[in-house]
Amino acid sequence: MPSTPITPSNEHIVDSTKQTANTDNEAKTEVLPHIQGKKIGLCLCPVCRKLNVTSNSHCRRCFSQLSSRNYASIQQSWALLVTATILLVVANIYPITLLTNRGVVTNDTIFSGISHLVKTGMFPIAIIVFTASILVPWLKIFGLATYLTAISFNLPISKRKLMVGFHIIEWIGRWSMLDLFVISLTVALVNMGQLLDAKPAPAATAFALVILLTQLAAKVLDTRLLWDRLENTNDTN
Amino acid sequence: MHEFDDHDSIILCQSCDLAVRKRALPSSARALCPRCHTALYDSPYCSINGMLALCVAALIIFIPANLLPVLEIHFLGSVRTTTVLQAAVTVWAEGYWVVGLAVMVAAVIAPGLLILSIMAQVVIVKLKLHNSFWQRTYTTLLKNHGLISQMTMLEIYVISFLVSAFQLSDFSDVYFGMGTFSFTMLFIIILFLQREYNLEHMWSYVDA
Ligand SMILES: [Zn+2]
Ligand SMILES: [Zn+2]
Numbered sequence: 001m002p003s004t005p006i007t008p009s010n011e012h013i014v015d016s017t018k019q020t021a022n023t024d025n026e027a028k029t030e031v032l033p034h035i036q037g038k039k040i041g042l043c044l045c046p047v048c049r050k051l052n053v054t055s056n057s058h059c060r061r062c063f064s065q066l067s068s069r070n071y072a073s074i075q076q077s078w079a080l081l082v083t084a085t086i087l088l089v090v091a092n093i094y095p096i097t098l099l100t101n102r103g104v105v106t107n108d109t110i111f112s113g114i115s116h117l118v119k120t121g122m123f124p125i126a127i128i129v130f131t132a133s134i135l136v137p138w139l140k141i142f143g144l145a146t147y148l149t150a151i152s153f154n155l156p157i158s159k160r161k162l163m164v165g166f167h168i169i170e171w172i173g174r175w176s177m178l179d180l181f182v183i184s185l186t187v188a189l190v191n192m193g194q195l196l197d198a199k200p201a202p203a204a205t206a207f208a209l210v211i212l213l214t215q216l217a218a219k220v221l222d223t224r225l226l227w228d229r230l231e232n233t234n235d236t237n
Numbered sequence: 238m239h240e241f242d243d244h245d246s247i248i249l250c251q252s253c254d255l256a257v258r259k260r261a262l263p264s265s266a267r268a269l270c271p272r273c274h275t276a277l278y279d280s281p282y283c284s285i286n287g288m289l290a291l292c293v294a295a296l297i298i299f300i301p302a303n304l305l306p307v308l309e310i311h312f313l314g315s316v317r318t319t320t321v322l323q324a325a326v327t328v329w330a331e332g333y334w335v336v337g338l339a340v341m342v343a344a345v346i347a348p349g350l351l352i353l354s355i356m357a358q359v360v361i362v363k364l365k366l367h368n369s370f371w372q373r374t375y376t377t378l379l380k381n382h383g384l385i386s387q388m389t390m391l392e393i394y395v396i397s398f399l400v401s402a403f404q405l406s407d408f409s410d411v412y413f414g415m416g417t418f419s420f421t422m423l424f425i426i427i428l429f430l431q432r433e434y435n436l437e438h439m440w441s442y443v444d445a
Contacts, residue, residue, distance in 0.1 A: 128400055180340055181394050188319035188323055188328070209335065227272070
């Protein structure tokens with residue numbers, strides 16, 4: 001298929017040298033006007049990030065399928081997020097470990113485990129576990145929900161702040177795995193029958209699925225849609 | 238394909254689709270998107286020999302990291318130890334296979350695949366293996382690199398040694414084993430490996 005090459009005039013392309021930044025000194029410069037790749041018929045390969053013309057169906061470097069925008073990604077992301085939210089409520093209510101100490105069986109939820117750490121005076125550990133098991137998952141869900149709502153309903157929220165929040169969510173999301181690692185080590189170590197025994201409980205599976213689904217929800221989302229849809233409103237932030 | 242020649246100096250922001258003109262960068266600098274501050278590109282350079290050395294080191298330490306005991310508890314005269322691999326298998330055996338699988342992938346399988354994948358890429362580049370089988374393998378490895386590297390969670394596991402040790406010290410004596418040392422070393426080596434590795438640079442061998 002013959003494509004019409006659109007040669008963008010130089011003054012419309014933002015010059016990247018003004019935005020180069022050392023890792024310790026991040027210079028930020030405002031340059032306008034902005035041109036979307038979509039307008040000039042270009043898109044990035046979703047797999048290898050090679051620049052391609054939109055009219056081609058496959059990447060010229062890795063032969064992956066190209067698409068200028070993935071509009072279905074908003075719905076996919078919403079679906080994953082709603083499922084994750086339900087599972088996170090389940091993971092917070094039901095016990096995550098079962099501890100037998102000299103014949104006495106106690107069910108520990110995520111929250112009771114943390115309050116036990118506080119009672120025994122292990123504050124730094126309590127803060128780490130609280131961050132990884134409660135703060136991060138809920139923050140991730142609220143953050144993604146805000147992001148998706150802003151795209152779906154064209155909310156006038158600063159796009160730049162949303163994008164920074166999105167990158168933070170992508171980065172901290174993995175830390176929820178901490179609780180699962182701790183559970184696996186504890187269960188493997190503490191197995192002395194009636195005397196002292198730890199076993200995983202149903203919330204552990206729910207929690208594992210929450211991590212998987214929220215990471216997927218962030219991964220499938222085509223963030224470029226945010227910048228397309230809010231372009232009409234005068235929000236340049 | 239000739240129409241691309243004009244466009245090779247332009248890159249698009251992967252997060253917001255802004256068109257940006259690409260310029261040469263001083264070393265250790267990276268370009269940020271002027272609109273949304275996503276990292277656009279950095280100076281694509283990585284040392285093939287350095288990465289090969291790190292891969293060999295990582296592969297050697299990988300075995301004790303997963304097979305030596307990481308934690309040891311003493312409780313009323315009985316002693317229990319566990320390894321990273323055994324911890325994942327135990328949870329799986331308890332019937333919580335989703336949890337067991339997640340732990341196994343993040344702590345054992347993904348790090349192992351990451352080392353092997355980078356090693357294979359480096360060897361293919363170094364020995365200039367140009368026939369179609371090796372080129373196909375190379376492209377497949379590059380395509381999956383992002384996923385494997387995202388699933389590698391050694392830094393989180395290192396923190397979980399500490400958290401577990403403190404939690405267990407509540408009712409027993411806890412000791413760190415040689416596995417903890419090896420696993421932390423593995424984490425540090427892979428950290429350097431990932432800093433050295435540059436996906437865009439590895440892709441550039443396909444372009445040439
Ligand atoms: Zn591609
Ligand atoms: Zn951008």
